[in-house]
Amino acid sequence: MPYLEVAGDRLHYRTDGDAAHPCVVLSNSLGTDLSMWDAQAAALAADHYVVRYDARGHGQSPAGSAPVDLARLGQDVIALLDHLHIDRAAFCGISMGGMTGQWLGIHAPQRFTRLVLANTAARIGSADGWLTRAAQVRQDGMAAIADGAAARWFTPAFIEREPAIVARLVDRLRQQDAGGYAACCEALAHADLRADVASIAVPCMIVAGLSDPVTTPADGAWLQQQIPGARLTTLPASHISNIEAGAAFSALLRAYLE
Numbered sequence: 001m002p003y004l005e006v007a008g009d010r011l012h013y014r015t016d017g018d019a020a021h022p023c024v025v026l027s028n029s030l031g032t033d034l035s036m037w038d039a040q041a042a043a044l045a046a047d048h049y050v051v052r053y054d055a056r057g058h059g060q061s062p063a064g065s066a067p068v069d070l071a072r073l074g075q076d077v078i079a080l081l082d083h084l085h086i087d088r089a090a091f092c093g094i095s096m097g098g099m100t101g102q103w104l105g106i107h108a109p110q111r112f113t114r115l116v117l118a119n120t121a122a123r124i125g126s127a128d129g130w131l132t133r134a135a136q137v138r139q140d141g142m143a144a145i146a147d148g149a150a151a152r153w154f155t156p157a158f159i160e161r162e163p164a165i166v167a168r169l170v171d172r173l174r175q176q177d178a179g180g181y182a183a184c185c186e187a188l189a190h191a192d193l194r195a196d197v198a199s200i201a202v203p204c205m206i207v208a209g210l211s212d213p214v215t216t217p218a219d220g221a222w223l224q225q226q227i228p229g230a231r232l233t234t235l236p237a238s239h240i241s242n243i244e245a246g247a248a249f250s251a252l253l254r255a256y257l258e
């Protein structure tokens with residue numbers, strides 16, 4: 001699996017498909033890793049160069065020693081594009097990955113052809129909530145929050161229907177490095193793009209999960225109203241909609257990238 005060095009740290013990534021095809025970068029949510037995109041990578045790789053990476057502090061990408069902020073998460077994507085000699089790409093990020101996408105649309109619009117901002121918001125949760133969660137995992141490890149994850153990520157119906165898929169994601173969360181997870185909670189505590197998203201001039205599709213309790217359909221609608229020309233699509237899913245409504249998500253993404 002390839003890595004690149006960025007800001008003195010290691011970023012783990014994976015590519016699928018032919019580098020001659022249009023590139024799409026996929027960015028994971030808090031507590032997951034690049035494997036969350038397996039279905040979308042499989043659906044896109046015949047005619048796209050699919051680049052996915054473990055967000056800093058996740059999977060095989062360590063958080064590094066410096067505090068993590070949204071700018072660092074965004075600059076990691078630019079470093080990855082530079083490393084792969086890709087001038088412009090489409091970007092699809094979910095939740096924290098969707099916030100990274102907003103940052104990129106604000107600060108590096110020339111590098112992106114389209115943004116797909118899934119299950120995200122310009123401000124997710126509250127600073128207090130994120131700092132409490134960071135302190136909890138730093139003190140007690142990932143087990144302290146892993147048990148509650150499924151209910152934040154999926155609808156009860158999906159949890160009942162697909163226990164193996166849910167268990168795999170929650171197991172990965174349990175194995176996640178607590179320091180890396182906490183560093184990204186701290187980044188989210190300070191991330192607030194509400195005053196800036198109206199400046200995004202990259203074509204955008206916002207995807208909201210109709211049953212998402214974390215980044216609600218109202219959050220998605222607000223983003224759509226703020227970002228000029230953005231379109232909003234909803235899926236019958238909770239927060240991790242690319243897994244809960246995987247086929248519909250992949251079809252949407254394919255259609256939007258055409």
Ligand SMILES: O=C(O)CC1=CCC(=O)O1
Binds near residue numbers: 030031097124149214
């Ligand atoms: O709290 C969660 O696990 C859901 C979530 C919030 C931001 C993110 O990326 O995932």
